[in-house]
Amino acid sequence: MKTLLKNARILTMKNDRIFFGHVVVEDNRIVEVGPAVNIYADYDKVIECEGNLLMPGFKNAHTHSAMTFLRSKADDSNLQDWLFKEIFPREANLRPGCVRELTKVAILEYLTSGTTAAFDMYFYPEEFEETANKFGFRLVNLLMYDKTARPVKKCLELYKANKNEDGLVKYVIGMHSEYTPTEEMFETTKQLLDKTKSPFYTHLSEISKEVEDCIFKRGMTPMEFFDSMHFFDRGGAIFHGVYLSDDDIEIIKKRDVVVVSNPSSNMKLASGVAEIKKLLANKVTVALGTDGPASNNALDMFREMYLVTGLQKLILKDPVSIPAYEVLKMATVNGAKAMGLKDCDTLEPGKLADIIMIDLRRPSMQPLNNIINNVVYAGSKDVIKMTMINGKVLYYNNEFFIGEDINQIYKKVQQLTDELSVIKK
């Protein structure tokens, strides 16, 4: 299967230059990029891009996709009430089969926002694996050891999915955070890390109380705690990282850990603003995530891009930070690094064909003064004309090509949502 995407503006994300040309995709990989492609050769499919922009898809480097059932369920309430009265009791209702359905709505939204891969962290990861494979969506699933739900054997079994290099779904090892697990969970997770050679991933320093409690309890920050146990010896990423000390940043640099920032979620839950400019000045790799739809409430990388730079400008009283291309790197190349997707970062021959087309004829993209700035500062879901993952067009001109009727998906998810919403006394 050979597809030609012709007459496009192309932003490879190897650098910030945009040029006119074509892209050839063979099966799930890019085989040619540039102005010199033979557009008269024999192709199974030709997509006329009409001068619109092709670029690598966005990587949502931290999310809890199945939480779609909690979207708009508990907004405008304080954090404790939100978590303990609204979120946890409803999550306790989750049963086998739910996550498989709930993640479908999330994938649809990812496709509408040009997100070609998500780094997910939730219950029943194997169900999301199933849905992602069925729809053709690229997924990195965080595998969290749990004595009952996911014992060591089960973890290693799921981890095997990684053996298939071109597979859409892979697993990495992590933990929820420093403050929820038992001692046994830390020990077993460390053993799993050593056995699998996986990098490590966790929520870390999201709110100030988390850091203060950890210092009180352990005499160390969460970052220092995990590093003292050699969890980050093979790198990985931390989610949020709003409250990081200078020593934390030193560890992050030494271990080449990526900081995945979630500006919308941190804003909406009133957690704070991560010190992105300082991290960049320290040459730390920063990626972006939406967090789950319970706290954001959209799964929209355009929102994260706008906010990650907007909030730095506001907080630092410095409209210069952070430039748009730097932001676009966070949403693409750096996200790929955080997720260990080394073949999904740029548009180059040999890379996986995770490509989006930005419709430059949407009014917000006009005039073409500076296309990169238009995308970062004026972009929104309506400019996504095409989302291609692994060489397959899954979304084009507002239509989905995922092999299922979206109205049936919505019906089923609404049913489940209504059932799960009943809080048991």
Add this chain to the structure above:
Amino acid sequence: MKTLLKNARILTMKNDRIFFGHVVVEDNRIVEVGPAVNIYADYDKVIECEGNLLMPGFKNAHTHSAMTFLRSKADDSNLQDWLFKEIFPREANLRPGCVRELTKVAILEYLTSGTTAAFDMYFYPEEFEETANKFGFRLVNLLMYDKTARPVKKCLELYKANKNEDGLVKYVIGMHSEYTPTEEMFETTKQLLDKTKSPFYTHLSEISKEVEDCIFKRGMTPMEFFDSMHFFDRGGAIFHGVYLSDDDIEIIKKRDVVVVSNPSSNMKLASGVAEIKKLLANKVTVALGTDGPASNNALDMFREMYLVTGLQKLILKDPVSIPAYEVLKMATVNGAKAMGLKDCDTLEPGKLADIIMIDLRRPSMQPLNNIINNVVYAGSKDVIKMTMINGKVLYYNNEFFIGEDINQIYKKVQQLTDELSVIKK
């Protein structure tokens, strides 16, 4: 011409309840709303809403639409450089005929984001009037006296447009700010206000330096200054209002002045965050605006809605403020009040038919836990299925019905933009 919009969810914005029903529009006004409408009567046009949401269109209560030519032209630079090196020299290139074209791209974007009326402030207001009338867009134009460009006679002439009550365009009187006009401009504007009985509108207390300079120069805040001269005796609105004192707020209450907040622009230019929660606690009416595309860069009321509540949560460390329905009121009813559009605020018989349809089958709107919260917290341009202004559908299913080819508009605007971008030495 009688149009039936049938089988919709309806949010009138008279209150926060959503019900199933139909809307009948005759010419440019709503004549029936509710479940009891006779859907079998004779209609010239029937729009099947398939359970999607009908609500009043968004009112963009502060913008500079023609600045589309400066979109993405000078991002990530400091305020002084931005204004004096990038914006002003290019604005100096504007000549008759430019604003007529440049505002077209803005109207297109307003339509994609469900904005049915804009409150504009810019050079050549009569050219925007022409374009708005041509496309069918509702516009309130701020008329600013200028000895050369708009002498008193010209102002009064333009003001006459208001005589036609059902007209799409009306004028009100205002000034740029406290810090730019000459003494003569203050005096003449006051005479114009008294002559026309217009409420008054101005940029006010956008940055802290503006307030400090005014206190230093006049011994008063900008709000106190204008009030001391009785500019606000017939109400009106202030744009931005980021730095308001308690005394300012007392004046605002006494004069029933609306505060039009522009959270994105204030964030991106690092100006600060308006104290919205405090204003609401003081029963001040707050509306929302995008400001111009040079500073935002999108003309997107979804962005403003998300930010006006998100930034309060963040700055006040209080995830409870401000509830979604309150935000939706700012973007609709309160905007209408700010703009003096008393017939455009709610969906009721007798009101003007400025109606939008939200596509509840877009993934971000699912599941239907809380539709109002979905719109405010997860909405983006892609959920706008229809934008109707003055009884006419101007945008439907991503297509524009404005009587002009959008590619021709883009071509012309690009040409102008390229010409205007050349800064003369």
